[in-house]
Structure formats: structure tokens, C-alpha cells
Amino acid sequence: MNMRSSDNTSAGYTLRGGVVVPVLFNIADYGARKNAQGLSTGAIAAAIDAAAAAGGGTVYVPAGVYRTGAIVLKSNIELHLSPGAVLSFSDQPEHYPVIHSSWEGVMREVHVSCIYGRDLENVSITGTGRLEGNGQAWWDKQRNRPEELQYPRPKLISLESCRRVTLRDITLANSPSWTVHPLLCRDVTIDNLSILNPADSPNTDGINPESCTNVRISSCHIDVGDDCIAIKAGTEDTKERMPCENITVTGCTMVHGHGGVVIGSEMSGSIRNVVITNCVFKQTDRGIRLKSRRGRGGIVEDIRVSNIVMEDVICPFIMNLYYFCGPRGKDKYVWDKNPYPVTEETPQFRRIHFANITARGVHAAAGFIYGLAEQYVSEVTFDNIDISMAEQAVPGHPAMMSGLQEMNNRGFFLGNVRDIRFRGVTVENHEGPAFYVENGEGIILEQCESRNTKQTEQLLEQVTVSPAQQDLSTPQR
Numbered sequence: 001m002n003m004r005s006s007d008n009t010s011a012g013y014t015l016r017g018g019v020v021v022p023v024l025f026n027i028a029d030y031g032a033r034k035n036a037q038g039l040s041t042g043a044i045a046a047a048i049d050a051a052a053a054a055g056g057g058t059v060y061v062p063a064g065v066y067r068t069g070a071i072v073l074k075s076n077i078e079l080h081l082s083p084g085a086v087l088s089f090s091d092q093p094e095h096y097p098v099i100h101s102s103w104e105g106v107m108r109e110v111h112v113s114c115i116y117g118r119d120l121e122n123v124s125i126t127g128t129g130r131l132e133g134n135g136q137a138w139w140d141k142q143r144n145r146p147e148e149l150q151y152p153r154p155k156l157i158s159l160e161s162c163r164r165v166t167l168r169d170i171t172l173a174n175s176p177s178w179t180v181h182p183l184l185c186r187d188v189t190i191d192n193l194s195i196l197n198p199a200d201s202p203n204t205d206g207i208n209p210e211s212c213t214n215v216r217i218s219s220c221h222i223d224v225g226d227d228c229i230a231i232k233a234g235t236e237d238t239k240e241r242m243p244c245e246n247i248t249v250t251g252c253t254m255v256h257g258h259g260g261v262v263i264g265s266e267m268s269g270s271i272r273n274v275v276i277t278n279c280v281f282k283q284t285d286r287g288i289r290l291k292s293r294r295g296r297g298g299i300v301e302d303i304r305v306s307n308i309v310m311e312d313v314i315c316p317f318i319m320n321l322y323y324f325c326g327p328r329g330k331d332k333y334v335w336d337k338n339p340y341p342v343t344e345e346t347p348q349f350r351r352i353h354f355a356n357i358t359a360r361g362v363h364a365a366a367g368f369i370y371g372l373a374e375q376y377v378s379e380v381t382f383d384n385i386d387i388s389m390a391e392q393a394v395p396g397h398p399a400m401m402s403g404l405q406e407m408n409n410r411g412f413f414l415g416n417v418r419d420i421r422f423r424g425v426t427v428e429n430h431e432g433p434a435f436y437v438e439n440g441e442g443i444i445l446e447q448c449e450s451r452n453t454k455q456t457e458q459l460l461e462q463v464t465v466s467p468a469q470q471d472l473s474t475p476q477r
Contacts (some may be wrong), residue, residue, distance in 0.1 A: 044071055046237050063083065086132055115158070133176055141359050160185070249275070255283060261287075269299045298347055313359060389431075396408070
């Protein structure tokens with residue numbers, strides 16, 4: 001064997017302490033059988049163990065379909081799927097042991113994820129192969145027989161309390177629930193993924209960084225049944241609240257799903273320093289969506305969104321502090337429009353900026369921003385925004401808030417807001433005022449236009465309203 005003197009590495013081997021050891025660990029060498037009915041779970045685990053014992057290396061998945069149960073990674077491991085390689089995950093619950101981990105912001109017993117790791121460093125999943133989640137059986141139970149799900153469904157990839165994580169080039173399909181979930185991780189790079197889950201598959205979010213620091217998401221194509229990207233930071237029931245901060249999302253395309261990039265509603269640890277740029281959203285229901293409610297606490301701040309094109313969405317911009325989904329979401333404390341004392345349970349949205357955005361074929365409203373009666377949404381700017389409402393708009397709810405009726409072709413709808421500036425914003429084919437404001441302070445419009453309306457409409461209407469006294473606890477759908 002000819003060793004290269006420059007790095008002492010050749011053909012998957014390296015020279016360490018005078019001993020030649022492999023750095024490429026082919027799962028076929030450990031008993032994995034391609035295109036077989038049996039599971040290769042043990043063989044893949046053996047390859048990972050061998051790589052870890054050697055101090056690290058690449059666990060290599062050659063071309064072919066390999067059926068497997070849960071895969072648990074270790075530090076200093078790259079799991080690499082070659083072109084044509086498929087890891088096809090079992091849909092049987094017994095192949096996913098129960099562990100104590102996070103589900104929607106709360107630590108509890110759950111099925112381990114298809115690929116899982118905890119307290120790791122230098123871990124990667126790369127290559128142009130495919131991770132096939134085979135989620136159909138899980139979705140069927142969730143929809144039709146939820147009593148058969150003793151524990152929450154596996155995620156496709158979940159990495160917890162890890163440092164220096166890389167996910168690159170792979171295709172991920174048909175996840176049983178969330179697709180990619182970094183939790184309490186630092187220094188995460190997610191690049192050039194294709195995530196493909198059916199538009200009607202339940203809770204199959206694309207990428208959900210939760211309470212992470214320094215996350216870079218780039219050049220991904222995401223077509224899913226729930227939020228494409230959701231940035232989270234735990235709920236009021238999370239014992240140790242940690243922020244999610246220093247997040248960049250760039251160069252991504254989002255299709256279907258409930259939102260393009262979503263912040264919250266799990267935000268109790270606070271979310272800050274987020275940049276979203278150079279993305280395309282198509283039929284994502286909602287575009288940029290911030291959501292929370294009383295009881296969650298936390299602050300969302302210093303968010304910058306720019307150079308986005310949206311098409312065929314219900315509403316491009318949502319900031320909703322009366323979000324009613326989830327545990328206790330129907331309580332009066334959540335939906336009541338009367339002011340409550342400001343406490344650590346009061347969430348806050350502030351310092352959020354949008355620029356250079358086009359949205360075409362918008363159905364419900366150009367934007368929906370609604371703060372709490374006691375905690376206004378504040379310090380928001382919109383610069384160089386062009387919005388065109390759909391010609392055949394389908395009425396819908398721009399946000400999930402009790403008492404909110406369906407609407408279509410509305411302009412910006414604002415309530416309980418302070419220091420909001422619109423500059424160079426155009427709204428086309430709207431009905432009613434282009435900018436409607438309830439209980440607003442410091443609203444500034446500069447060089448804004450209303451265009452191509454069926455009749456003359458006001459540019460700005462500002463009103464003061466008293467809190468609704470009727471029972472709004474039953475959501476209007």
C-alpha cells in the first residue's frame with residue numbers, strides 16, 4: 001500500500017502511531033445486506049462502534065437499499081451515503097426504543113429518532129443518498145388511531161446537546177414526524193438538503209432548530225406537511241429555558257407546508273439574532289410567521305428578513321400573540337383581549353425588520369400583526385415591499401387567533417402595535433384600507449401606495465377599539 005507522505009492517508013486508511021487503521025468503515029464489511037428484507041441495524045451500529053474505537057472516521061453506506069431501525073451516532077463520526085444509497089427505516093415501533101427526550105418543547109418519554117445522537121462533538125451526515133422515513137404507517141395512526149401511539153412518533157434526525165454538527169447534500173423523505181431537529185446544539189451547518197414529505201402528512205416539519213446557537217441553514221429545498229423551518233426555544237413547561245440565537249437561513253426554496261420560516265410558538269427561552277434572506281416560498285400557507293401567547297414568556301427580537309419572493313400564500317407576514325394551538329391554548333387567559341399584568345409569562349415581539357420582498361397571489365391579507373393588549377408588538381419596519389392580492393382569492397384566516405373571522409383581499413391588518421414604519425410598500429387589488437390599524441401608536445407611512453383596486457379605497461384607517469366582551473374561547477374556523 002502506497003501511503004501519501006503529505007497526510008499519511010490512502011484509500012480509506014490512515015497511519016496512526018505506526019499502525020495502519022481504517023478511516024472509512026463500509027457497513028457492508030460489518031454485515032449490512034443491500035436490498036434484503038432483514039434489518040441492517042446491528043451491522044450499522046458495529047461500523048459506528050468500530051469508527052468510534054479508532055478515534056473517528058467515516059461510516060460509509062454504499063449504493064443499495066438497507067432496511068434499518070434506529071441508528072445512534074457517536075462523536076467524530078461522519079455517516080456518508082453514497083449516490084444510490086438508501087437507509088430505509090422500519091415503521092415498527094419496537095425498532096425505536098423509548099428514551100427521555102424533547103417533544104414539542106417538553107422533556108418526556110418518546111420513541112428514539114431514526115438517527116439520534118446526544119452529547120456529541122464533530123458529527124456529520126453527508127452524501128447524495130436518501131434517508132427514507134417510511135412515515136405512512138405512523139401518519140395513519142396519528143390521524144385515525146392515535147390511541148395506538150403509546151409514545152410520540154420518531155423524528156427522522158434528532159441531535160441533542162451536540163457541538164459542530166453538519167448535515168449536507170442528503171435527501172430526506174417521508175419522516176414519521178419532524179424531519180430535522182437539532183436541540184441544544186452549537187455550531188450547526190445544514191446545507192443543500194432536499195426534504196420531501198407529503199403536503200398532508202401530519203407534523204412533518206422540515207428543519208426545527210430548538211434552543212440552539214450558531215445555526216446556518218442554506219441552499220435547502222423543503223416541501224413538507226407542516227412548517228418548512230421552525231425556530232423554537234421551549235415552552236413554559238420547559239424546566240431549563242435556553243435561547244435560540246444567531247441563526248441564518250439563506251438560499252432556500254419552500255413549497256407547501258404551514259409556513260415558510262416560523263418563529264415560535266415555543267419561544268419561552270427567547271429567540272434573537274435571526275437573518276432570513278434570498279429565499280422563495282410557494283404555497284406555504286403563510287410566509288414569515290411569528291406566533292406565541294400569554295403564558296409562554298420570552299422575547300423575539302432582532303430579526304431581519306430580506307430578498308424574499310412569495311407566491312400563492314394565505315398571508316405573507318404574521319405576528320400573532322394570541323396563538324391558540326397547543327396545551328391551554330383555549331383558556332380565557334390566552335384569548336381574552338382585555339389587558340393583563342405584564343409578568344415573566346408575557347411574551348414580546350420587537351425589533352423586527354422586513355425589506356425587499358415580493359408576494360403575489362395573496363389570499364387573506366397582506367399582513368397580520370396583533371400584539372397583546374398589555375404588550376404591543378413594537379419597532380417593526382417594512383421597506384420596499386410589493387404585495388398583490390389574488391384575483392380569485394380564497395377566504396381564510398391569516399392567523400390562528402380566537403374570534404378572527406375569515407377574510408380575503410385585505411391589506412395590512414394591525415392591532416395593539418407601536419412604532420411601526422412602512423416605507424415604499426405597495427398593496428395591489430385589496431378591499432378595504434391598504435393599512436388598517438386598531439389601537440396603534442407611532443404608525444408611519446412613507447411613499448406607500450394602493451394600486452389597482454376595484455373601487456377607491458383608503459390608504460390608512462386607524463381606529464381605537466375596546467376589548468371584546470364576548471366569549472371568544474371557541475376558535476372560528
